[in-house]
Amino acid sequence: MMRLSGFNVFTIGTKTVETYKKVSDKFSKKISGTFVDKIVIYIKNVCSDYKEVALSVRTDIKQKPLKATIFFTGLGFLGYSITHNPNEQHFKAKFVQCANDVSLVSVHLVNPSAIEHLKLIQTCYNKDLIRYTSFGFFSIIWVDKYSNQCNMYETNCSYLKLPYRKIASQVIDVGFLNIWWIISRKMLDYDINY
Secondary structure (H helix, E strand, C coil), X not given: CCXXXXXXXHHHHHXXXXXXXXXXXXXXXXXXXXXXXHHHHHHHHHHHHHHHHHHHHHHHHHHCHHHHHHHHHXXXXXXXXXXXXXXXXXXXXXXXXXXXXXXXXXXXXXXXXXXXXHHHHHHHHHCCCEEEEECCCCEEEEECCCCCCCCCHHHHCXXXXXXXXXXXXXXXXXXXXCEEHHHXXXXXXXXXXX
16 A cells, blocks of 8 residues: 655645646647637636626625615515416416305305306306416406407407506406415405395
8 A cells, every 4th residue: 555645745736736737728729819719718707707796795795784685585585476476277276166165155145245256257257358467476367358269350450459557457366475366355254245
């Protein structure tokens, strides 16, 4: 078994560093002025820019910790709400669950506003008027004027389509954090006739 002294390890390490420098110099001479050299320079510049940004962010966090905490908390909440944004299938499942819950209660005890809301949704589904729009961290379910299968001039003309400012009046439900808020509010006391 060979025993290495501290001096031998140091000389082996310096030889390795010298060999690396020689190979690196040869390689840089070979690619200087080529497309690969420009890419390497570009990547080095991008890395140094990101390093400077990271250092400045670190100093800002040290100087203003409350602001950084609020920022990162807001960013985390936004990410959480994006991952928990309900979709159209979730709305359909909630609607079916609510309809089943209402069907188990006597007609005389059911809250009329809950029944009206469920009937409106059912009618819109039957006419194929329900539309789903996601805004990333929240979603809306709204009612369109015409079905997707309708091929009239009014449905194809962009000037006659429902403007964005009027969509708020057509909204049936708003989904946020895996909850459809309007249908949940309507079904809060569905089994009590006020």
